[in-house]
Structures are given as C-alpha cells and as structure tokens.
Amino acid sequence: MKYSGFKIIKEALTGHRGWGPAWRSPDPSSEYDYIIIGGGGHGLATAYYLAKEFKQSKIAVLEKGWIGGGNVGRNTTIIRSNYLLDGNEPFYEFSLKLWEGLEKELNYNAMVSQRGILNLIHSDAQRDAFIRRGNAMLLNGADADLLSKEQIQKRYPFLNTDNARFPVKGGLAQHRGGTVRHDAVAWGYARAADSYGVDIVQNCEVTGFKIEKGICVGVDTTKGFIKAKTVGACVAGSSSRLMQMAGMRLPIESHVLQAFVSEGLKPILPGVITFGAGHFYCSQSDKGGLVFGGDIDGYNSYAQRGNLPVVEDVCEGGMAIFPMLGRVRLLRMWGGIMDMSMDGSPIIDKTDISGLYFNGGWCYGGFKATPASGWVYAHLLATKEPHKTARSFRFDRFSKGLMIDEKGMGNQPNLH
Amino acid sequence: MIINHPLLGPRDSSEFVYLGDANLINRPNWQEDSAVRQFVDYGYLRDNTAGLHRELWFHEYGDRSWLVVTRDTVSHEIKEVRLASDVATEEGR
Numbered sequence: 432m433k434y435s436g437f438k439i440i441k442e443a444l445t446g447h448r449g450w451g452p453a454w455r456s457p458d459p460s461s462e463y464d465y466i467i468i469g470g471g472g473h474g475l476a477t478a479y480y481l482a483k484e485f486k487q488s489k490i491a492v493l494e495k496g497w498i499g500g501g502n503v504g505r506n507t508t509i510i511r512s513n514y515l516l517d518g519n520e521p522f523y524e525f526s527l528k529l530w531e532g533l534e535k536e537l538n539y540n541a542m543v544s545q546r547g548i549l550n551l552i553h554s555d556a557q558r559d560a561f562i563r564r565g566n567a568m569l570l571n572g573a574d575a576d577l578l579s580k581e582q583i584q585k586r587y588p589f590l591n592t593d594n595a596r597f598p599v600k601g602g603l604a605q606h607r608g609g610t611v612r613h614d615a616v617a618w619g620y621a622r623a624a625d626s627y628g629v630d631i632v633q634n635c636e637v638t639g640f641k642i643e644k645g646i647c648v649g650v651d652t653t654k655g656f657i658k659a660k661t662v663g664a665c666v667a668g669s670s671s672r673l674m675q676m677a678g679m680r681l682p683i684e685s686h687v688l689q690a691f692v693s694e695g696l697k698p699i700l701p702g703v704i705t706f707g708a709g710h711f712y713c714s715q716s717d718k719g720g721l722v723f724g725g726d727i728d729g730y731n732s733y734a735q736r737g738n739l740p741v742v743e744d745v746c747e748g749g750m751a752i753f754p755m756l757g758r759v760r761l762l763r764m765w766g767g768i769m770d771m772s773m774d775g776s777p778i779i780d781k782t783d784i785s786g787l788y789f790n791g792g793w794c795y796g797g798f799k800a801t802p803a804s805g806w807v808y809a810h811l812l813a814t815k816e817p818h819k820t821a822r823s824f825r826f827d828r829f830s831k832g833l834m835i836d837e838k839g840m841g842n843q844p845n846l847h
Numbered sequence: 848m849i850i851n852h853p854l855l856g857p858r859d860s861s862e863f864v865y866l867g868d869a870n871l872i873n874r875p876n877w878q879e880d881s882a883v884r885q886f887v888d889y890g891y892l893r894d895n896t897a898g899l900h901r902e903l904w905f906h907e908y909g910d911r912s913w914l915v916v917t918r919d920t921v922s923h924e925i926k927e928v929r930l931a932s933d934v935a936t937e938e939g940r
Contacts, residue, residue, distance in 0.1 A: 671895035738848055
C-alpha cells in the first residue's frame with residue numbers, strides 16, 4: 432500500500448477501514464541467505480538496502496524484543512555530518528545525503544527536518560579548531576558556515592553570549608543538519624524492507640552461533656536453529672554480549688548515555704544548538720519539548736538508566752547558555768546503552784569467522800549514521816568488500832595504529 | 848552510586864574518576880616475544896561483562912587512592928571495594 436495525501440482523504444471518508452499492518456509478522460524460515468541480528472535502525476536499513484540496492488533475497492532480521500525498541504528509539508534524533516577526519520566525514524556526509532531523500536525513498540513520513548545545527552565557539556583556539564573542521568567538511572562536499580557573534584545574537588537572541596567564563600564568540604553551523612522522528616526511521620525501514628520480502632522476526636533472540644571449521648553456518652535462536660549463508664551482527668550497545676557467543680572480544684565498552692525532555696513549550700528553539708565549553712546539546716521537538724543531553728555517565732553499564740551527577744552536569748550546561756531554561760521542568764529522562772569503542776569511531780567489518788560480519792561501536796553517534804550504516808553494511812554483506820566511504824572502519828585499525836580518533840583521547844572509551 | 852571506600856567509608860561516586868576493567872592491573876611483560884600482540888589486546892580489547900565487573904576507580908577528589916570496585920553492570924549494585932594496591936600485591940604484581 433502506498434501512503435499519500437490522497438489515501439488519507441480517501442480513508443477519512445470511508446471510516447479508516449483500508450489501512451493494513453505496515454509489515455508482516457512471519458515465523459522464521461529454516462534457512463536464509465542473509466540473517467541480520469538486531470532490528471534497530473541500522474539492522475532494518477541494512478536489510479532494506481540489501482534487498483533494494485543489492486538485489487538480494489531470502490533476508491531475515493531477527494530482533495530480541497520489538498523493532499525500534501533499542502537505541503533508535505532512545506536517542507536525541509539529531510542528524511549532521513560535521514566531522515573532521517577523512518575516515519569519518521565522507522561516510523557521515525553520505526548518510527546526510529541519504530537522509531535528504533529518505534522519505535521519498537521509503538514512502539514514509541520520517542519528519543526529516545533540516546533545521547540546522549550550530550556548534551558554539553567560546554575561545555579563539557576553539558574558533559581555529561572549528562574553522563579547520565568546517566574546511567574539512569567543505570572539502571568532503573558537506574556544508575559549513577562560520578557565524579559571528581552578531582549573527583548568532585540575531586538568530587538566537589535568548590543565548591547568553593556574554594557569560595564571563597564562556598562567552599559565545601561565534602559558531603560553526605551546518606544548515607543541512609537537523610532532526611528526524613527517530614521511531615519513524617525504524618518503522619519506515621521496516622515497512623519498506625518488508626515490501627521487498629524481508630522477514631522481520633520479532634521476539635526472536637539469538638542465543639548462539641553455529642560455527643563449523645571457522646565458518647558460521649547459522650544461529651541458534653529462541654525460535655530454533657536458523658541456517659544462513661551470511662550472518663550480520665548489528666546490535667550496538669550489546670555487541671560484546673553477542674560476539675562473546677562467537678568467542679570474540681571487542682574493542683568496546685558498554686556505557687549509558689542519558690537523554691532528557693522538558694515539558695512542552697511554545698516554539699522557542701529554531702535549530703539544534705550545542706554548547707562548546709561543556710557537553711550539552713538541545714533541540715525542540717515538534718510537540719514542544721526541549722530534547723537535550725550531554726556526556727555519558729562514564730562507567731560500564733548495561734542498565735539503560737543513569738545516575739544523578741550527570742543529570743546535574745547536563746542541566747548546568749544548559750543553564751550556562753540558556754538561562755531562560757531555569758524555570759522549565761524536566762518531563763522525562765532515560766538512558767540508552769552505547770557501544771563505546773576505543774577510538775570513538777564505529778566498526779563495520781568482516782570477522783575472522785567466515786560468513787560472520789560485524790557492525791557496531793557507534794558510541795553515541797549511531798542515529799545520524801543509520802541510512803549510510805545500512806547501505807555500507809549491505810554493501811559489505813553482498814559484495815564482501817567494504818564500501819568506499821567505510822574502508823577505515825576496520826577491526827585491525829587498532830593493531831595497525833590507524834585509529835580514527837576525532838577527539839584525540841586515546842584508548843579511553845569514556846572520554847570519546 | 849555510593850562507593851564504600853575501605854579507608855574513608857561511603858563516598859559519592861562523583862568524587863571518583865573511572866578508568867575501566869581491573870584487568871588493566873595485569874600489564875604485559877614488554878620483554879616477551881609476543882609482547883606486541885599482548886599489548887594490543889591489553890590496550891584495546893575488553894570483556895565488557897554484563898553482570899559482575901571488576902573495575903578501577905581513582906579517588907581524584909579524595910585521598911587519590913586507586914580502588915578495585917566489584918560492581919554489577921546491570922543493576923549498578925556495588926558488591927566489594929578494595930584498595931587496588933592490595934589487589935595488585937595479591938595477584939603478584
């Protein structure tokens with residue numbers, strides 16, 4: 432069924448009896464060409480592009496819970512491609528380009544809103560760093576715009592630009608950045624993948640890999656053994672737990688990142704703004720709530736909830752730039768589990784086990800990467816070769832000294 | 848989280864800095880033939896356990912001691928806190 436304005440009018444006049452389920456709920460077959468483990472944004476996107484772009488068939492997505500119940504439903508919905516390093520920027524720009532055409536591609540309203548993202552500058556040294564980053568973005572075909580203090584004051588009059596400790600001296604804007612309705616991304620990819628015949632199997636937990644003579648021949652699940660020629664893990668947050676079943680140790684720690692939503696307000700915040708002196712980023716949802724977040728809690732956790740010191744720290748960051756937030760009440764807060772990798776960048780690679788592939792280590796930047804992650808992972812699964820924008824996301828980069836460390840923090844996952 | 852410091856009693860975790868898995872105490876011997884491979888594993892690979900996790904915390908805003916905290920990464924419950932120096936001595940470091 433194709434969604435359209437005409438269809439909505441027709442259904443409105445006929446009592447909404449023509450809407451069917453957006454995807455099937457099939458029982459798993461005994462055998463597939465491709466099994467994707469993890470029905471989040473990345474897994475569903477992978478299945479979709481495998482079927483659509485790489486013309487593959489017999490594909491299943493296995494999801495332990497329900498699709499979109501993990502990090503794709505727990506993030507702060509920001510899309511952007513404002514990275515510095517060569518290993519990262521072409522990939523994220525590819526992703527942003529895919530976001531721009533996503534709704535037409537999927538025939539699904541994902542509420543892609545290119546309202547712009549602004550990184551604030553608070554010192555001369557930071558301006559130099561952001562100019563360098565902006566130039567790297569331009570060289571890779573992305574957009575970047577250095578704004579002066581006056582331009583920022585005009586656009587965002589409510590910002591505290593004259594803070595004595597951290598005055599706003601300018602900002603690096605990416606006008607094509609913005610926000611997307613996160614759940615709709617999972618649902619849109621699921622519906623589109625389903626229409627190409629992908630089996631999306633929910634409530635089906637993978638409990639083990641069947642590995643014979645170094646070849647992965649299938650997975651054990653709570654719905655029985657399923658044979659597969661190619662298995663792709665795509666469970667960022669729980670990657671270590673999954674890959675442990677294949678005897679692998681990963682360059683990843685799991686950490687909890689908290690996010691927050693305020694009560695609904697009238698429209699006050701036109702884009703996404705990040706505080707450059709602390710760690711605070713904020714946008715306003717279409718329902719009016721301010722959606723914001725900051726640093727990870729900083730210790731290994733699988734708990735999907737954080738602790739109060741980080742709540743305080745994030746709110747302090749918010750107050751430093753938006754003093755007007757002081758009376759706003761916090762409505763909801765939650766935590767998601769991040770694969771924090773050793774250099775802050777993801778891994779999309781084959782493993783030493785033939786037929787078993789890995790996608791993870793997204794730190795807290797996975798949401799914006801969803802379309803490109805799906806595309807390049809599908810490329811890897813179908814052609815056995817990495818996509819040109821994802822050649823650096825290899826396992827062996829740590830032993831070869833080819834880390835992609837945007838922040839220059841070294842092998843300390845809680846600092847990325 | 849409250850960390851029950853063996854010398855100072857219960858302290859808020861925000862006084863501490865987190866380093867990671869307590870296996871970092873077991874630094875490989877650089878003179879061994881396989882030292883390069885061992886250091887790659889030591890530096891970059893982690894068990895990342897869901898459940899009881901032995902980890903290093905540094906009391907930065909306190910007595911600046913290193914602690915080995917045994918904590919459940921699923922519930923955040925802390926089971927045991929010991930001075931890292933005691934643990935390291937016990938493990939023959």
